[in-house]
Amino acid sequence: MSIYLDHAATSFPKPGIVCRRMNQMITRIGANPGRSDHKLARKANQVVNETREKIAMLFAIPDAQRVIFTGNATEAINLGLKGLLLPGDHVVTSSVEHNSVIRPLKRLERVGVQYSQVPCSPQGNLNLRLLPRGLKPKTKLIILTHASNVTGGILPIQEVGAFARSKGIFFMVDAAQTAGLLPIDVQKMNIDLLAAPGHKSLYGPQGTGFLYIANGVDLKPLKEGGTGTESDSDEQPETLPHGFESGTLNTPGIAGLGAGISFVLEQGIIKIWKKERSLTQNLIRGLKRIKGVRIFGPGEMEEQVPVVSFNVESMDPAEVGFLLDDLYDIQVRTGLHCAPHAHRTLGTFPAGTVRVSMGFFNTAEEIKALLRAIYEITRMKL
Numbered sequence: 001m002s003i004y005l006d007h008a009a010t011s012f013p014k015p016g017i018v019c020r021r022m023n024q025m026i027t028r029i030g031a032n033p034g035r036s037d038h039k040l041a042r043k044a045n046q047v048v049n050e051t052r053e054k055i056a057m058l059f060a061i062p063d064a065q066r067v068i069f070t071g072n073a074t075e076a077i078n079l080g081l082k083g084l085l086l087p088g089d090h091v092v093t094s095s096v097e098h099n100s101v102i103r104p105l106k107r108l109e110r111v112g113v114q115y116s117q118v119p120c121s122p123q124g125n126l127n128l129r130l131l132p133r134g135l136k137p138k139t140k141l142i143i144l145t146h147a148s149n150v151t152g153g154i155l156p157i158q159e160v161g162a163f164a165r166s167k168g169i170f171f172m173v174d175a176a177q178t179a180g181l182l183p184i185d186v187q188k189m190n191i192d193l194l195a196a197p198g199h200k201s202l203y204g205p206q207g208t209g210f211l212y213i214a215n216g217v218d219l220k221p222l223k224e225g226g227t228g229t230e231s232d233s234d235e236q237p238e239t240l241p242h243g244f245e246s247g248t249l250n251t252p253g254i255a256g257l258g259a260g261i262s263f264v265l266e267q268g269i270i271k272i273w274k275k276e277r278s279l280t281q282n283l284i285r286g287l288k289r290i291k292g293v294r295i296f297g298p299g300e301m302e303e304q305v306p307v308v309s310f311n312v313e314s315m316d317p318a319e320v321g322f323l324l325d326d327l328y329d330i331q332v333r334t335g336l337h338c339a340p341h342a343h344r345t346l347g348t349f350p351a352g353t354v355r356v357s358m359g360f361f362n363t364a365e366e367i368k369a370l371l372r373a374i375y376e377i378t379r380m381k382l
């Protein structure tokens, strides 16, 4: 039996309720939401709106209509950045961001948007005292990942949100590694734009994600077209959410995402967190006992999401990943994890690390099996 430990890329398997809901959507409802007024279209619309409401509930979003469905976190981040920023604007971000943040910023640089990266420590921690130094007179936005997808280190978004608000700067959070796992309250945390995938810790299927846009944030859509609303006008509607959701939605995916969120709400974020935290601690403690293994990131005493990066002395991370997969049927991710800046910060560029990321369905026995396998791999080199 394979042991899947790559949940930071996408969670697997999904809860049974997700599969059943998607199946029901495809086989029994099937219609295009918001495009017709027949019973099935209304039913499909209801399913989409129920998922919107669940997202709003989970993240304390005051108005569900301000939740825009996207295909993944990357699309949500692109919409937030490219919809908001204009030539001359400046953005502050960190040195541990994913390419989903850095690449859109790099593209925006070509049209005159500037950005600065506040350096994190070699353990991946953000020093809040360095943040004000990154600001410029034209700083319009601070964008931060809530937790690093390389080290699992959690960034202090509550404090940064308060800081951004005190300076009148918009605050955007990339919650790819935390949505469904850590409590996020967009109001308390002063989050103006929240981008998240549906397919990781919200247990929805791949091809789902969302962007929350706070009241007062003026975004332009990245695509125009059919919305099923204001069809008499050649102009893109400005109403939310439809003005940002041109084209047929991934309705089966959104139905599955709704079921995934129900699963999270039923289990409770605290129970999910405790279980994954305990697996993470077992893993870190076990890795520390294996000679020749070096762990990167905040370390056992600090809280971190269930993502752990390490390397085996004198072995390429890709080789370790290959052996784990080939000999032990254990799936982890190796390399740069789409976050080269994070690896430069840790000193692991360009080879990267071996990354283990755990989910709710992993067990303590699986972590033991992984540790045994890593121990044996380190012995192969002796």
Ligand SMILES: Cc1ncc(COP(=O)(O)O)c(C=O)c1O
Binding pocket: 008, 009, 071, 072, 073, 074, 075, 098, 100, 145, 147, 148, 149, 174, 176, 177, 196, 197, 198, 209
């Ligand atoms: C921190 C971070 N941001 C963004 C993304 C992109 O997410 P998606 O694959 O849903 O576009 C990921 C994916 O791993 C991530 O870890």
